[in-house]
Amino acid sequence: MKQTLITILLVLLLTGCSFVSIQPNRDKTDSKTEKISTDSKKISEDDHNAYYNNPQVTDDSTLQKPGQSMTDEKGEATLKAIKPINSVYHLGEIEFTIKEMKLLHYRPDYSLIDYFHPLTEAEEFDFIKINVDINNKSKEKRNFAPVALFETNTGVKMDWKQDMYLEHLNGEIEGNQIKRGNLGFIVDQAESKKIEWIQILTSDVFNEKQERLEEAQKIQLHF
Structure with a gap:
């Protein structure tokens, strides 16, 4: 016991x-x-300054000085030039803000090469990235594209279909909605160092009935 x-x-x-x-x-x-x-x-x-992770492109938000690089599972991005813009453009009740633009060199991971093939056959390339906000201050839906046409002083000309980010910034925007994101356009690597300015043409602004409310704006940005 x-x-x-x-x-x-x-x-x-x-x-x-x-x-x-x-x-x-x-x-x-x-x-x-x-x-x-x-x-x-x-x-x-602090959502206004948040970075929205893109599934195909490396996060370059920490790259603030030319020569800096960032590598992740999507590839390697190197900053070649940067220009803060922080300019607001008004198209009626659409408030279009361009926050900054960058010239980057990008080497995508091998698994993503097929994604970029419709835009370029190169396995690494330079591109211009534009970071924007679109604020619809109307209570009603609007249709708007921040970049309908893109061109540079070196002769590059592209339309919105060649945007590599595909972050759904074009098209319908709900009343009182804000869209934030990036647009990117691939440029010739040999010519990129000669780029002094880019010019973008926005779309017109339309309502739900596809009636034009505001005319497009042409905007030139200098590096």
């Missing part, structure tokens, strides 16, 4: 020790979860 009691007490003692050793780890996990939740809230509050 005495031996049985000693065995029971020993089991209880070991169980207690196991609980004590596990408990601090759980508390540590809870603390980490709380920190992640706080950071997510911070990103949400």
Whole structure:
């Protein structure tokens, strides 16, 4: 009987020790979860400057000086030139903001080469990226494309179909909606260093009945 009691007490003692050793780890996990939740809230509050991750193009948001590079699972991006713009253009109740433009060299991961083949046969290339906001201040839907035509002083001319980002910035925008994202156009690598300016032509602004409300604007941006 005495031996049985000693065995029971020993089991209880070991169980207690196991609980004590596990408990601090759980508390540590809870603390980490709380920190992640706080950071997510911070990103949400600063949504205006948030980077929207593109499935085909490397995140270049940290590249702010020419020569800097960023590599991830999508490829490698190198910044060649950058120009803050922060200009607002008004087309009726459409407020179109161009925040910055960059000239980048991009080497996509091998798994993404097929995605870029309709735009270029090169396995690496230069492109111009434009970061924009589109704010529909009307209560009604509007139809608008931030870049209908794109050209440079080196003779490059493209239309909206050659945008490599495909972030659905063209077309219908709900009343009081803001669209944010990027547009990118591939340029000749040998000629890219000669690019001094780009010129974009927006689309007209239409309502739901496809009635034209505002005429397109031509915008020239200098590096």
